[in-house]
Amino acid sequence: MSSAPLSPDGPGRNRFEISKLDLFYGDFQALKSVEMSVRDRMITALIGPSGCGKSTLLRCLNRMNDLIHGTRIQGKVLLDGQDIYHASTDVTNLRKRVGMVFQRPNPFPLSLYNNVVYGLRVAGVHSRKELDEIVERSLRAAWLWDVVSDRLDHSALELPLDQQQRLCVARLLAVQPEVILMDEPCSALDPIATMKIEELMLELKKEYTIIIVTHNMQQAARVSDFTGYMLLGEMIEFGGTKDIFTRPSNKLTDDYITGKYG
Amino acid sequence: MTLIGEKGVRRILLATALSAISALLLIALFIIKEGLPFIFHYGLWNFLSSSDWEPQAGKFGIFPMVAASLWVTFGAMVVGAPLGVAGALFLSEFAPRPVMRVIKPMIELLAAIPSVVYGFIGVMVLAPLIRDYLGGPGLSVLAASIILGIMILPTVISISIDSIMAVPQSYREGSLALGATVWQTIHMVTIRAARSGILASIILGMGRAIGETMAVIMVAGNAVKIPHSALESVRSLTANIALEMSYATGLHRQALFATGVILFVVIIILNSAAMVAIRGKAARK
Numbered sequence: 001m002s003s004a005p006l007s008p009d010g011p012g013r014n015r016f017e018i019s020k021l022d023l024f025y026g027d028f029q030a031l032k033s034v035e036m037s038v039r040d041r042m043i044t045a046l047i048g049p050s051g052c053g054k055s056t057l058l059r060c061l062n063r064m065n066d067l068i069h070g071t072r073i074q075g076k077v078l079l080d081g082q083d084i085y086h087a088s089t090d091v092t093n094l095r096k097r098v099g100m101v102f103q104r105p106n107p108f109p110l111s112l113y114n115n116v117v118y119g120l121r122v123a124g125v126h127s128r129k130e131l132d133e134i135v136e137r138s139l140r141a142a143w144l145w146d147v148v149s150d151r152l153d154h155s156a157l158e159l160p161l162d163q164q165q166r167l168c169v170a171r172l173l174a175v176q177p178e179v180i181l182m183d184e185p186c187s188a189l190d191p192i193a194t195m196k197i198e199e200l201m202l203e204l205k206k207e208y209t210i211i212i213v214t215h216n217m218q219q220a221a222r223v224s225d226f227t228g229y230m231l232l233g234e235m236i237e238f239g240g241t242k243d244i245f246t247r248p249s250n251k252l253t254d255d256y257i258t259g260k261y262g
Numbered sequence: 263m264t265l266i267g268e269k270g271v272r273r274i275l276l277a278t279a280l281s282a283i284s285a286l287l288l289i290a291l292f293i294i295k296e297g298l299p300f301i302f303h304y305g306l307w308n309f310l311s312s313s314d315w316e317p318q319a320g321k322f323g324i325f326p327m328v329a330a331s332l333w334v335t336f337g338a339m340v341v342g343a344p345l346g347v348a349g350a351l352f353l354s355e356f357a358p359r360p361v362m363r364v365i366k367p368m369i370e371l372l373a374a375i376p377s378v379v380y381g382f383i384g385v386m387v388l389a390p391l392i393r394d395y396l397g398g399p400g401l402s403v404l405a406a407s408i409i410l411g412i413m414i415l416p417t418v419i420s421i422s423i424d425s426i427m428a429v430p431q432s433y434r435e436g437s438l439a440l441g442a443t444v445w446q447t448i449h450m451v452t453i454r455a456a457r458s459g460i461l462a463s464i465i466l467g468m469g470r471a472i473g474e475t476m477a478v479i480m481v482a483g484n485a486v487k488i489p490h491s492a493l494e495s496v497r498s499l500t501a502n503i504a505l506e507m508s509y510a511t512g513l514h515r516q517a518l519f520a521t522g523v524i525l526f527v528v529i530i531i532l533n534s535a536a537m538v539a540i541r542g543k544a545a546r547k
């Protein structure tokens with residue numbers, strides 16, 4: 001982290017620009033006029049109590065909410081200046097650019113190898129040599145290569161949970177996304193495995209833009225550059241992580257990070 | 263309840279369960295007791311592979327019936343399996359949930375229609391169509407295959423839907439989030455994850471097709487011969503038993519029971535295979 005406090009208005013390129021974003025599940029409004037920007041090659045954390053809409057906001061960024069029947073969206077989500085909700089958007093291409101790691105590790109019931117190459121196969125890459133190279137590169141980047149290189153043909157479901165989660169990261173890296181969304185990636189993991197994923201995130205930050213949802217405030221403070229605090233569907237405060245945790249400008253944020261909430 | 267007490271109810275239920283099981287066992291034992299001696303007497307290979315079925319002359323070769331049963335079952339699979347799996351995929355992956363919830367029980371109800379009704383439709387509608395447009399007598403392997411294919415749809419669809427719906431949503435989300443299309447997700451992840459259930463549904467459907475009797479008697483034409491085309495009449499193992507049992511005596515009667523033993527073994531093997539397919543999946547999880 002740089003020593004000067006980061007600010008959303010400071011220098012640097014924004015990947016996502018979100019403005020006046022409302023989202024409805026049927027009649028229920030889960031996001032209320034959310035404003036946020038996501039800086040290139042930085043880690044942005046979303047924190048807030050359960051049910052405040054963190055996952056919902058995250059899933060707006062790769063249009064995973066499209067899968068849920070009856071969702072409706074207003075407002076703008078720009079990725080590099082392009083509205084991803086515009087009718088001309090190619091959603092599969094968007095999801096290749098904006099990858100996602102889920103709360104519970106969800107490797108496919110296939111071999112390790114076939115998990116990692118899945119995204120490439122669906123994109124039409126079939127050259128065995130190319131796939132082999134990418135498998136090694138992706139597994140190395142997810143710090144898994146040394147652990148599993150001798151059993152790539154084993155089922156992914158045999159791995160312990162934290163390795164499954166890193167396999168899901170590797171599977172994502174294989175398609176070379178630009179942005180990585182992580183929805184509580186450590187909540188199913190023990191503290192040591194959590195630390196590993198956090199270190200991995202700091203490493204990945206050199207090449208990827210990362211947005212992470214977390215319940216764990218220490219985690220947000222440890223890894224993120226920017227933090228957004230959400231409450232009941234609203235973005236209460238968004239800014240540099242240091243600012244949010246040391247001198248929040250909103251009383252609600254202060255209450256939450258000092259543990260007075262609820 | 264208060265009248266006989268909890269213990270009494272349990273005893274009654276236990277007695278009911280036991281008598282159901284023992285009835286089944288008795289039937290199995292009876293068939294085996296009647297049929298097995300004949301198999302030893304006539305020779306299993308002789309019985310299965312000889313083509314002459316002339317009870318009056320003491321010739322009991324069931325090969326034409328075996329071939330007929332296999333052909334008709336195979337045909338039913340060709341008709342019913344793809345249709346059933348495709349229907350299950352459509353209902354579970356594409357149709358809105360409420361539509362699925364209405365249609366699935368309706369499809370399951372199709373299994374409750376008496377097979378004589380299916381046979382009737384086969385005789386009145388299907389056989390004339392085949393006779394007029396494709397030739398032959400109409401009552402044929404083809405007609406039986408189509409009717410049986412339709413009859414196994416409830417089994418295939420219902421069990422396939424259950425196994426497709428049991429595939430965790432997280433697999434689909436993981437696939438779509440990697441930029442796969444809905445169709446790629448279905449054939450690369452969903453079907454693979456559900457394949458043992460789908461396989462089991464097909465095997466159970468096969469068991470139904472082999473064991474079906476009434477509909478086959480009505481639409482297959484019942485000629486004892488090895489079919490050379492799908493338009494010829496055939497007689498299945500089940501049809502043979504049902505048609506001749508009423509007047510058979512002596513060795514002839516025993517031969518029919520022996521045919522029953524063969525069917526019994528085949529169906530037990532199929533059901534066990536289905537069970538292994540389902541268990542195998544549970545073990546791998």
Ligand SMILES: Nc1ncnc2c1ncn2[C@@H]1O[C@H](COP(=O)(O)OP(=O)(O)OP(=O)(O)O)[C@@H](O)[C@H]1O
Nearest residue numbers: 025028030049050051052053054055056057068215
């Ligand atoms: N598919 C859905 N249909 C209807 N309402 C939903 C749906 N998904 C989420 N919600 C509601 O939207 C609100 C926000 O949910 P969301 O999952 O985004 O919260 P969250 O901040 O991620 O919570 P958590 O920390 O528990 O994961 C909640 O009130 C939730 O009940």
Ligand SMILES: [Mg+2]
Nearest residue numbers: 054055056183
């Ligand atoms: Mg959530």
